[in-house]
Amino acid sequence: MYKELDCMFNIAIVPIVVCLMLAFPFNALAQNDTEKNSEEATQLNDNEKEIEQTEQKSNTKVADKQTSAVKDDNDETSLTEVIVTAARRKTSWKEAPAMVTVIKREEITQAPETTVDEFLKRVPSISYKRTHIAECGPGREITLRGIHEQKRTLVLVDGIPVNEGGGGSVNWSLIPKELIERIEIVRGPMSALYGSGAMGGAINIITRKPYNRNHTLIKAGYGSLNSYSGTIFQGGMFEKVGYQLGGNIFHTDGYKQAKDEQDYYTKNNRTDVSLSGKFYVKPDDSSTLSLGLNFVDEKYSRGLLNTDQNNRTTMVTLGYEKRFANDTNLTANVYGQFMSRQVDLGAPPTYDAWDHTEKDDITKIGQLFQTNFKVGGFNTISVGVDSSWALFDRNHEYYLVDRNANAKGNQLLASLFAQDEMEFVSGKHKFLLTPGVRLDYSRSGEGESYDNNPANAEIMDNKYKDRSWTTVNPKLAFVYRYNKMTTVRASFGRSFAAPTLFELYTVFSRGPYVLYGNPELTPESSLSGELGIDQWFLPNLLGRVSVSYTRGYDFIGSRSIDQNTAEYDNITTVQMLVADAELNYDINKFLSIYTGYTFNWSTILEDENDPTTEENNLPFVPSHRGRAGVIFKYKEWIRADLSLRYEGKRYTDIANTDTKKMDDYFSLDLSLSGRFVRHLKWTLSIENILNKKYDIYSVPNVPAEAPGILANGYLTFEM
Numbered sequence: 172m173y174k175e176l177d178c179m180f181n182i183a184i185v186p187i188v189v190c191l192m193l194a195f196p197f198n199a200l201a202q203n204d205t206e207k208n209s210e211e212a213t214q215l216n217d218n219e220k221e222i223e224q225t226e227q228k229s230n231t232k233v234a235d236k237q238t239s240a241v242k243d244d245n246d247e248t249s250l251t252e253v254i255v256t257a258a259r260r261k262t263s264w265k266e267a268p269a270m271v272t273v274i275k276r277e278e279i280t281q282a283p284e285t286t287v288d289e290f291l292k293r294v295p296s297i298s299y300k301r302t303h304i305a306e307c308g309p310g311r312e313i314t315l316r317g318i319h320e321q322k323r324t325l326v327l328v329d330g331i332p333v334n335e336g337g338g339g340s341v342n343w344s345l346i347p348k349e350l351i352e353r354i355e356i357v358r359g360p361m362s363a364l365y366g367s368g369a370m371g372g373a374i375n376i377i378t379r380k381p382y383n384r385n386h387t388l389i390k391a392g393y394g395s396l397n398s399y400s401g402t403i404f405q406g407g408m409f410e411k412v413g414y415q416l417g418g419n420i421f422h423t424d425g426y427k428q429a430k431d432e433q434d435y436y437t438k439n440n441r442t443d444v445s446l447s448g449k450f451y452v453k454p455d456d457s458s459t460l461s462l463g464l465n466f467v468d469e470k471y472s473r474g475l476l477n478t479d480q481n482n483r484t485t486m487v488t489l490g491y492e493k494r495f496a497n498d499t500n501l502t503a504n505v506y507g508q509f510m511s512r513q514v515d516l517g518a519p520p521t522y523d524a525w526d527h528t529e530k531d532d533i534t535k536i537g538q539l540f541q542t543n544f545k546v547g548g549f550n551t552i553s554v555g556v557d558s559s560w561a562l563f564d565r566n567h568e569y570y571l572v573d574r575n576a577n578a579k580g581n582q583l584l585a586s587l588f589a590q591d592e593m594e595f596v597s598g599k600h601k602f603l604l605t606p607g608v609r610l611d612y613s614r615s616g617e618g619e620s621y622d623n624n625p626a627n628a629e630i631m632d633n634k635y636k637d638r639s640w641t642t643v644n645p646k647l648a649f650v651y652r653y654n655k656m657t658t659v660r661a662s663f664g665r666s667f668a669a670p671t672l673f674e675l676y677t678v679f680s681r682g683p684y685v686l687y688g689n690p691e692l693t694p695e696s697s698l699s700g701e702l703g704i705d706q707w708f709l710p711n712l713l714g715r716v717s718v719s720y721t722r723g724y725d726f727i728g729s730r731s732i733d734q735n736t737a738e739y740d741n742i743t744t745v746q747m748l749v750a751d752a753e754l755n756y757d758i759n760k761f762l763s764i765y766t767g768y769t770f771n772w773s774t775i776l777e778d779e780n781d782p783t784t785e786e787n788n789l790p791f792v793p794s795h796r797g798r799a800g801v802i803f804k805y806k807e808w809i810r811a812d813l814s815l816r817y818e819g820k821r822y823t824d825i826a827n828t829d830t831k832k833m834d835d836y837f838s839l840d841l842s843l844s845g846r847f848v849r850h851l852k853w854t855l856s857i858e859n860i861l862n863k864k865y866d867i868y869s870v871p872n873v874p875a876e877a878p879g880i881l882a883n884g885y886l887t888f889e890m
Contacts, residue, residue, distance in 0.1 A: 255330065256355040256375040258592060258605070259364050259553055260500065260543045265658055268592075268605045268648030269372075270703050270717040270751065272296075272356040276379070279351050280887075281810065281844045281854055285400065285421055287351070287376065288313050288343035293816065295769040295796045296358060296751045311343055315358055315371035316721060317747040317773035317792045318697075323668050325361065325369040328376045329463075331488055331506050334368055336535030336561025336582065338673035342484045342510070344443045344467045347419040349388060349402050352379045358751070359719060360699040362666035363607040363646035366557060366586050370666040370697050370723070380451070381406035381413045387890055388417070392854075394883030398423035413451035420444050428474055428867065428875035435522040439869075441471035457495070463488040474869060477517035477525050485509045499544040508535040516681075518571055527569040527680075534562040551592040553607075558585040563672035567680070573624060576678040578688065580618035580635075584669065586611040603650040613669040614639040618676045618690050626683045628736050635676070635690040642667050642694060656707040661700075668695045674727055674739045686729060687738040695741070697723040703751075711757035721747040722776075728825070730780040744777035745789060761803060768797040775825065787827040791868070793819030793835070809845040816840065823868050830874075836865035854885040 257267035284290040312321040322339025361369035390402040404417030425439040445467040465486040518526035537559030567576040590607035616637035646664030670692035677688040703717030725741040773789040800814030869875035
């Protein structure tokens with residue numbers, strides 16, 4: 172039934188989207204009439220005029236939290252409200268076809284968290300597994316709209332995907348916080364623009380660009396758990412050439428997370444080292460060529476004796492941007508991601524010897540090409556071609572038994588996409604209609620799985636045939652700006668996620684338990700609808716509400732074959748009902764308050780593997796999350812941010828086992844910052860002031876708790 176509904180949706184909406192995208196000639200004919208209506212429009216009332224003036228100020232809290240962009244030499248757009256993720260081009264967040272949250276540099280740098288994924292837990296609509304960088308490395312998932320697993324939420328850096336090609340995970344240490352200009356969070360299905368993996372939405376990390384001839388940043392910090400960090404960056408922008416180079420180191424001794432006292436539990440110490448560089452060349456005033464290189468090495472204990480992990484990721488990017496005089500833009504990017512991962516696992520039950528080592532080598536190479544141009548005065552067309560090729564190679568070495576296991580395969584993703592943003596103005600009213608469609612092709616091939624001595628299972632030595640899929644993902648969005656104070660938006664779309672190479676071909680074992688991939692998997696899909704409103708009650712008081720519903724089909728999960736053996740399969744139909752609410756109020760130039768709340772009802776509708784899980788909650792998705800805070804700021808001398816976070820109860824398994832449920836908790840956090848002198852800045856952060864030892868997800872199947880209160884201090888020299 173669900174597949175039939177999916178097919179009916181495509182049959183119904185694809186022709187509509189295509190017809191709307193071809194409608195721009197008729198829009199051009201109507202241009203003269205609309206211009207006449209605009210000339211006869213009534214003047215904005217006093218409140219609306221004040222709103223318009225307020226929107227141009229960049230020193231307000233709402234502007235700080237919702238908008239920003241790095242200044243481009245010849246760009247006359249109001250930069251206090253520009254985003255690039257929602258439409259894959261520069262546009263106002265107020266007119267975006269989806270609910271967008273923009274987090275500016277000031278809030279990011281003054282937050283106590285060390286890495287980006289830690290920081291993003293502040294956003295109520297985000298779900299996550301890991302609570303602190305001091306916790307166990309696995310599970311660094313940041314997902315949107317209650318759609319669990321990182322492979323279903325796309326993460327970008329300057330518009331380039333960074334989800335790795337084997338399983339869709341993200342190395343969040345790849346981009347140091349100090350290099351971030353802003354983060355754009357776009358909720359809802361984005362496959363019509365970004366393809367596989369954007370079911371829940373997209374998170375785009377926009378990095379800083381050098382803005383003067385000499386820019387130096389040196390930062391050092393120390394805090395709880397013997398945690399210390401050091402950062403240095405040097406950059407400059409000259410007439411035609413620019414550069415930015417630097418590195419970052421972080422170490423923590425960690426703590427024992429497990430609640431039980433056992434000799435084999437250890438502190439989860441961690442050391443991260445990252446290097447980054449980016450070079451810019453401007454052949455002329457309208458074009459930029461860039462070359463980027465990022466490297467990160469992570470080493471950490473997983474909280475058990477002889478159980479450690481080492482991740483290394485290298486990212487290389489080459490980009491070109493060109494602006495033409497007729498409002499046409501062209502962007503082209505080529506990127507390569509090279510990841511190696513080694514996990515050493517101790518032998519249960521005492522873990523006093525090595526059991527086996529898992530080694531993964533994952534390569535991903537891709538390209539993005541896109542052009543935007545205006546037609547007829549009403550339409551902005553975006554068309555492009557995306558593709559990526561991934562190679563997965565997994566090997567297991569066992570020390571206590573005569574056993575070897577490995578898996579390998581590759582995957583090609585290629586797509587064509589097109590989108591038309593139609594703008595109609597009638598007096599003070601503005602209507603934006605955005606149809607878009609994307610054709611995606613996926614091929615998985617050269618798959619192999621081998622295991623010469625699996626526990627309680629037959630020997631495996633398989634080579635699989637190549638398989639391919641083609642999918643069409645349309646989206647239709649509508650935005651209505653009643654005036655400068657009110658914006659209403661609605662959208663409906665389809666998204667998909669191709670099965671990952673890990674799910675297709677893996678050989679995975681923990682003790683007697685063995686999990687195998689399944690080369691017969693088919694892509695997951697979802698249908699989503701959203702309705703939202705942004706309302707300025709006053710020039711300095713903004714409220715936002717959004718409600719969305721998503722139904723997902725053929726979600727991939729593990730199917731039990733016997734007591735100790737399972738394989739991946741398309742078994743689950745799920746639904747997600749999500750309501751987001753935000754309120755930001757600038758009381759005066761010194762004081763601001765903000766609140767955010769998310770209700771999330773994410774449940775299993777159908778599970779062929781285990782019908783007893785139907786109506787259960789999806790793992791790691793709380794029904795309630797919220798954050799409220801107050802900010803006091805006096806010029807550049809001092810800034811204080813006091814916030815209260817609430818995290819509802821969460822289950823860590825599909826069965827919703829009581830023993831695997833994490834209780835709800837509150838966390839009171841304080842960030843203080845200011846300047847000693849012009850170039851020297853201090854930051855003091857205290858997390859979990861109430862010293863709550865709430866439940867966390869750490870060593871699998873072992874009850875664990877947070878470390879309690881954490882304090883960190885930093886000194887930053889910047890000029």
